[in-house]
Amino acid sequence: MEINLPDVPSDPGLRTRILDYDANVRDKVRRAYLLKGACQPKSHEFPVTLFGKKPRRFDVAWFNEYSTWLEYSISKDAAYCLYCYLFKPYVRAQGGGETFVSVGFKIWRHKEKLNHHVGGSNSVHNQAWSKCKDLLNNKQRVDVAQDLAFRGNDKSETSNNKGNFIELLQFLADHNQSIEAVTFHNAPGNLKLTSSDIQKDIVHVAATENIEVRYK
Numbered sequence: 001m002e003i004n005l006p007d008v009p010s011d012p013g014l015r016t017r018i019l020d021y022d023a024n025v026r027d028k029v030r031r032a033y034l035l036k037g038a039c040q041p042k043s044h045e046f047p048v049t050l051f052g053k054k055p056r057r058f059d060v061a062w063f064n065e066y067s068t069w070l071e072y073s074i075s076k077d078a079a080y081c082l083y084c085y086l087f088k089p090y091v092r093a094q095g096g097g098e099t100f101v102s103v104g105f106k107i108w109r110h111k112e113k114l115n116h117h118v119g120g121s122n123s124v125h126n127q128a129w130s131k132c133k134d135l136l137n138n139k140q141r142v143d144v145a146q147d148l149a150f151r152g153n154d155k156s157e158t159s160n161n162k163g164n165f166i167e168l169l170q171f172l173a174d175h176n177q178s179i180e181a182v183t184f185h186n187a188p189g190n191l192k193l194t195s196s197d198i199q200k201d202i203v204h205v206a207a208t209e210n211i212e213v214r215y216k
Contacts, residue, residue: 078104
């Protein structure tokens, strides 16, 4: 599935549901929206709606109060939540069901509904926010998140606990003459590539390449 990320709709009322994207590209789409930030057309002239005899409209000041997640759709004249669009389960449950995801909130006289949507620390909204942070958190890289045990207690040639990296490298060398010819005692000078820093760099590069291939 080809996705042109710069062209994904900014207007939350025109977006494709996240679950309608192929599973292999969802996180890429999510990351693109998080990097763009919430859709907040502050210079827009928000239309007036009559509630009984009182005219009401979206209050642009709400963008300052809910600066990271509150969005406004010009096409639908409705408010949405970026976090919940990206990660909220599609069930009609906590946090107003689908109001801030697909339906759109537009009862402007009830601003308190925005706080109700955020809810407590374990609300659907805050769980979605936590997932957004994890997606963008550099510490969630593959090499860190999996907590790989690169180093062993004893790296000597006779050791049975050299660590995962060296053990795997030894396995490859034992089964591939081309690799054996340039590793360990056959490596030129100090180019053994077995220090802990180099190990992590290599694994990080491999993880990055795998992620890029996954999203192509």
